Amino acid sequence: MTNYQSDLLRLLDDRGYIHQLTDADGLDKLASETIVPGYIGFDATAPSLHVGSLVQIMMLRRLQQSGHKPIVLMGGGTTKIGDPSGKDESRKMLSPDDISNNIASIKRVFDNFLTFGDGPTDAMMINNADWLDSLGYLDILQDIGPHFTINRMLTFDAVKLRLDREQPLTFLEFNYMILQAYDFREMSRNLGCRLQLGGSDQWGNIVNGMELTRRVDGTQLFGLTTPLITTADGAKMGKTAGGAIWLNGDQLAPYDYWQFWRNTQDADVGRFLRLFTDINIDEIARLENLQGAEINQAKKILADAATEMAHGKDAAKAAADTAQKTFEQGQAGGNLPLCEVSSGEISILEALVNIGFCASKGEAKRMVAGGGARINDEQVKDAGAMIAITDQDIKISAGKKKHGLLRRPAKTI
Template sequence: MSNVLDELTWRGLVAQTTDVEALREALESGPITYYCGFDPTGPSLHHGHLVQLIVLRHLQLAGHNPIALVGGATGLIGDPRMSGERVLNSKETVAGWVERLQAQASRFLSFEGENAARMVNNLDWTGELSAIDFLRDIGKHFRLGTMLAKETVARRLASDEGVSFTEFSYQILQGMDFLELNRRHGCTLQTGGNDQWGNLLAGVELIRKSDKVAVHAMTTPLITKADGTKFGKTEGGAVWLAPDMMSPYAFYQYWINAADADVVGWVKTFTFRTREEIAEIEQSVAERPQAREAQKILAGDVTTMVHGERATAQAIAASSALFGRGELADLDPETIEAAVAELPSTEGGVGTSIIDVMISSGLVASKAAARRAVAEGGAYVNNIKVTADDAVLTADDLLDGRFAVLRRGKKTLAVVRVAQQ
C-alpha cells in the first residue's frame, strides 16, 4: 500500500490530485475504498476507459477496495462534450449497454477475497429520486458560478448551440454518485480522466458541504503520442475493447505498431511489468529497435488482459502466418476474416487466373510484372509459392471457402474474396 501512489506516478498515471499528502497518508494507512465511473454512451469501453481500469487494478493489487460504477442513470444524460449536444439514447438501449460495459470492466478486477470489487449502477439511487428531493437535498449545495466556470460548459455556452439544462445538470449527478458511495460503502477516493477533474471536484465539494467529510480525487493524464498525433486514433475510430467492434487481431495490431518513441511509456502505462523488466525493455529498444521486442511485449500483454490468452495466441499466429511464418489454414474463420479485413482486395473464385487477381488486387501493375514475380519465385497464394504463370485458384486455396491470401515478395499482401452468390 505504501508505494502505490509513487508507482502510479512513475507509470504516468497521475495528472492531478486533491491534497496529495492527505491522499498519500490515506493510501498508506489503508485500505481505502475507491471508485471510477463508466458511462454507457456506447456499446463498448475504449482505450480511454482502459487507462482507468488499469488504475483500478493497480489500487486493488495494492490492497484497496474497488468499486466500478457503470452509469445507468448518467448514461441516459451524457457528460457535455465540446462538440455539441449528445443524442439521447432510449432507456432500453442504455440498459443493454450497461450490461455490456459491466461485463467488460469485470475482467480487470477480482470479485473475491478480502478486498473484493463491487460493481454498481447509479440508476439504483437516482431512479426513484423525486425532482423535489433532488433539488432540496443535492441541488442546494451547488453554486451556479462554479458550474458555469467548468471549461466544457463555458465553451458550449459561448457557442451557437449552447448547452441544455439536461447536460448542464450532469455534474450534479456525478457528484451525487460520490456522495452515495461514500455513505453506502465508505468510498473516499474517485479516479477518472483529467477531462473529468471538474466533475470529480463536484463530488468532493458536495460531500464536504453536505456531510462534513473530507474525500479525495485523482485523475490520469491524457495519453499522447510522441509525434503529437492523438493516441487511440484508428481508421475505424477508437480502440474498442469489445471484440465485436474491434477484433482481437486488429486490437493486437494497434499495439504492435507502436512507435519506438512511444512504446516504453506505453509499457509503463498499459502493462503490469515490473520496473526491472521495463528497464530491460527500454534497453532493447535502444540497442535492438529492429527486433521490436518491446512492441511484442506491449501487444501481447494488453491483448491478453483485454481478450484473453487464446485470442492473443490467434492474433500472433495470424500476424506470423500472413507473412509466411505460419499456416494460414490453421487459423479460425473469425481470425482469418479479421486478419484480411484491411488488405487490398479483389473478387475471384475457383478457376480464376492468379495472374489476373494479382493485377486486379493492386499487387502488381501489369501482366508482365505478375509473370516476372512468378518467374522470380516471389508470388504466393496462402504462403505457397506460385510456380506457373497459368496457375488458377483451386478449391483447396480458399480459406474457410471465402478467402485466398496473395503475397508478392516478403511484405506486399492482398486478398481474393470469393464472390457471394
C-alpha cells in the same frame, strides 16, 4: 517522482498515472493505514468501451493490486443525460433497453482486468440508476441545489468549451456535473468510498463531489486524475483512421487489437508498457532502450501483454502467430479478418468495403489508385478489377498493415 509512503501512490506514480491529486499527503496517509475504496464512473453509450477508457480500467486494476477496493460505477442513470466533458455536441439519447444492453456487454470487459467478489479488496460493480432513477426532481433541487452556483459551473472547461464554440449545451447536460457530485456523496455514505479517479477532463466533476460531501456530511474525500493519454504525434489515444479500438472481442477482433499495439510508435513503447501492462518496471526500462529494429521486439511484447489482459492468453497467442505468418513468413494466417463471398466473384472495391478495410467504395477506389490494394500480395491497379472466388482462401491487403481473407462459404448438408 515523489516520495510516497503508500503502495498505492508509489505504484501510480512509478507507472505514470498521476496528473492531479487533491491532497497527496492526506491520501498517502489514508492508503498507508487502511483499505481505500475508490471508484471510476463509466457511461454506457455503446456496447463496449474503447482503448480511450483503458487507462481508467488499469487504474482500478492498480488500486486492487496495491491492496485496495475498486468500484466500477456504471452510469445507467447519467447515460440518460450525457457527460458534456470534452464533447462538442450533444449525445444521441438512448432508450432504457439500449443502456441496459450496453451495460451487460461492457461488464464482460471488467472481468478480464479485475477480481470481483465479496472480500474487502474484491472489485464490485454498481449502477447509479439504482439511486438516480428514484430521485424526485424537487427533492434533488432542495437537497443539493443550494451547494452549486451557476457562476462557478460556467467556469468549468466542459461548459466553457461548448459555449466558446457556440455549440448548444442543453439544460439536461448542464445537470450532469450535479448528478456526478451526487454519486460521490451517495457512494461515500453507503460504501465508505473515499476516492474518485478519472481522466483530466473529470477534475471539475470530481472536486464538485468532494465539496458537496464535505459541506453536507463533513467527510473528507479525495480525487486523482490521469494525464490526457496521447500518442507521440499528439493524436488522442484510441482514435485511428480505421475507427475506435474497442475492448470487447465482438466489437473488434483480438487480432486487430493485437495489431493496434504492435503498431505503437517507437517513442510510446515505454510509456504504454508502464500504463497498459503488468510487466516489471526494470524490464520495461530495458525494453524501451532497445534501438533500431530491436524496438519491434518490445512492441510485440506490448501487443502480447495487452491482448492477453483483454482477451486471454489463447487469443493473444493466436494473434501473434497470425501476424508472424502474415508478415514474416508471407503466408495468410488463419486468424485474419474474414469475408465470405457466396457468388463466384467480387469486385476489388466491394471486397475492401465488405471486409472492413474501407468505409466506402470511394475510399476503396482511392486505396486502389494509391497502390495500396493487393490480392495474394500482388498489387491491384484497376479499380474495376474482379476477384474470382475459388475453394482456396484469397489474401486481400490494404496498405502494409491490414490483411484479410476472402473465402467461399462452407457447404452445408
